[in-house]
Amino acid sequence: MTLEEQVKALLEEIRILKEINKKLEERILIQDKRILDLEEELRQSKISKNSSNSSKAPSTDIFNQKRNQSLREQTGKKTGGQLGHKGSYLKMTDTPDAIIKMEANYCNQCGFNLEEVTSEAHSKRQLIDIPPIQAKVTEYQNCIKCCPKCGHKQQGGFPEGIKNHIQYGNNIEATVAYYSVYQYMPYKRLAQCLKQLFNIDISQGSIDNILSRMSLKAEPVYQKIKENISHSEQVGSDETSVKVDGQKWWQWVWQSAQETYISVCQSRGSQAIDEEFPNGLKRSILTTDRWAAQLKTEAKAHQLCIAHLLRDIEFLIQAEKNEWSIQLKQLFKSAIEKKKICSQYIKENIEMIQLEQKLDILLKSEIPKDKNPKTLALQKSLTKHRESILTFLYHAETPADNNGSERAIRNVKVKQKISGQFKIGQKRFSVLRSVIDTCIKRGIDILDALTAIANFVPAE
Numbered sequence: 001m002t003l004e005e006q007v008k009a010l011l012e013e014i015r016i017l018k019e020i021n022k023k024l025e026e027r028i029l030i031q032d033k034r035i036l037d038l039e040e041e042l043r044q045s046k047i048s049k050n051s052s053n054s055s056k057a058p059s060t061d062i063f064n065q066k067r068n069q070s071l072r073e074q075t076g077k078k079t080g081g082q083l084g085h086k087g088s089y090l091k092m093t094d095t096p097d098a099i100i101k102m103e104a105n106y107c108n109q110c111g112f113n114l115e116e117v118t119s120e121a122h123s124k125r126q127l128i129d130i131p132p133i134q135a136k137v138t139e140y141q142n143c144i145k146c147c148p149k150c151g152h153k154q155q156g157g158f159p160e161g162i163k164n165h166i167q168y169g170n171n172i173e174a175t176v177a178y179y180s181v182y183q184y185m186p187y188k189r190l191a192q193c194l195k196q197l198f199n200i201d202i203s204q205g206s207i208d209n210i211l212s213r214m215s216l217k218a219e220p221v222y223q224k225i226k227e228n229i230s231h232s233e234q235v236g237s238d239e240t241s242v243k244v245d246g247q248k249w250w251q252w253v254w255q256s257a258q259e260t261y262i263s264v265c266q267s268r269g270s271q272a273i274d275e276e277f278p279n280g281l282k283r284s285i286l287t288t289d290r291w292a293a294q295l296k297t298e299a300k301a302h303q304l305c306i307a308h309l310l311r312d313i314e315f316l317i318q319a320e321k322n323e324w325s326i327q328l329k330q331l332f333k334s335a336i337e338k339k340k341i342c343s344q345y346i347k348e349n350i351e352m353i354q355l356e357q358k359l360d361i362l363l364k365s366e367i368p369k370d371k372n373p374k375t376l377a378l379q380k381s382l383t384k385h386r387e388s389i390l391t392f393l394y395h396a397e398t399p400a401d402n403n404g405s406e407r408a409i410r411n412v413k414v415k416q417k418i419s420g421q422f423k424i425g426q427k428r429f430s431v432l433r434s435v436i437d438t439c440i441k442r443g444i445d446i447l448d449a450l451t452a453i454a455n456f457v458p459a460e
Helices: 004-043 168-184 187-198 205-228 271-276 306-319 323-341 350-364 373-386 401-417 426-442 446-455
Strands: 144-146 153-155 236-242 247-255 262-267 280-290 298-303
Touching: 144 306, 168 187, 168 205, 168 426, 168 446, 187 205, 205 262, 205 271, 205 280, 205 298, 205 426, 205 446, 236 401, 247 271, 247 426, 262 271, 262 401, 306 323, 306 373, 323 350, 323 373, 350 373, 401 426, 426 446
Parallel strands: 236 280, 280 298
Antiparallel strands: 144 153, 236 247, 247 262
16 A cells, blocks of 8 residues: 555544544533433422422421421511510409308417408409209190180190200200311211210211201301302302212312302312302402412402412422522512502502513513423413412402412311211211301301301291
C-alpha cells in the first residue's frame, strides 16, 4: 500500500470514529436526560398525597407522616389560653334544689347545748350530682260509665297516640334518636346504655322501630329544610362514599348558614343532584370542590373551594417545585386576607382589578408539560372554571372554602367508624341528622327538638 493510500485509509478511519463518537455523545445526552427524568419521577413518587396536600381524609395518612398536619402558618403564640383570656369554671347557683344546713349541736369549747340557738350561714359549698333515674310507667285505664238516663255504657277512651297495650313514651323515642344519630351509638350499645342509665329494657328491634317512626315524623321538617336550601342565596355542597349493605353508596349534603340537608344515593353523578334539585339552585351561589357533577348544577354562580385548591397546590410545590404554584398560593392567601378585611368588594375596586389581573397572568403563563405535567393540569382546570375562583370576594355571605359542607358529611364517617355499615337505616339517618344539624345552626336544643318531633302525631 502506498503512502497516499495509507493516508486516505487513516483519514477514513478518523471520519468513521468521529461519526461513532458523535452518536455516542448524542446517546449520552439522551441517557443523561432520561436519568434526570427518572430521578425526578422517583423523587415525586416519594411525595405521597395526604391530608395536608390533597383532599384525602386525615385517617388515611400513613403512620410515618405527621398526621393532621395543618396548612396554617405559625403565629408564634404559645399553646393554650392567651394572656387576658378569662377561664371557665363551675359557678354556684342561686337556686339550689335542696339546702342542707350543717349546724353544730354543742360547743366544742365548753360543751354547751346549742340545739335551741339560732344559726346563720357562714360559708357554703354546692354538690352537683344526678339522682338514680327510673323510668315512669303510666297506666291509662279506659273506664265505662253507665248512663242512668238511657242505660248506654259510655267508654272514656285513650289519649291520642296511645295505641298499643304497652309502648314507649315520646321522651324515650327522642332519647333513642339522640343517642343513635347524634352520639352515633350502635343498637347493641344503645340498648345497654338505656338499661344501665335508665333501667329500661329495650330490644334492638324496638330501637329500629323507634328510629323508623321518628324519621317518619321528621319528614315534614326534612322537606322544609330542603325547600329553604333551594331558596338560599349561599349554598355549599359536598359528597362522600358510604357503605350500605356491602355496596358503595354516596352521601350528599347541601347546606346554608341556617340549614343542612343530607341525602343518600347510589350515584355520585348528576343524577343524584337532579333527583334532589331538578330545577337546580338558581338563586344560590354554590360552593363546591371541582367535582364535575357539582359544577354542572345550574346556579346563580359557582365558587371553587380555595381550601381544596391550596392543598392541591401544596402537593405541586412539593412534587414539581415550580414558581407558578408558589405564586398562585400567595395569590389565594392574599385574597383570603382581603376577605377578612372586607366581606364584599365591587369589581371596580383597584385591589380587585389587580388581583384579577395577576390571576389572569398566571393562568395564561406557559408551563412546560414535560417538567410540570400536574401543574399544567391544574392550570387548565382553573382556566376552564376561571369565573368560579374569586366569586367569594364579591358576595358578603359566600365563604372562600367549603368547610361547612365537609363538617356536615364527616358525621356519616364517624357514624360508620363506630356503628359499622348501614343495612336499611341510611335514609333515616339522613333525615334525622339533617334536623339535628339544622337545630345546631339555629341554636335550638337538640333533645328538645327531637322530643317535639316525637310528640308529633301524623295525620291518618
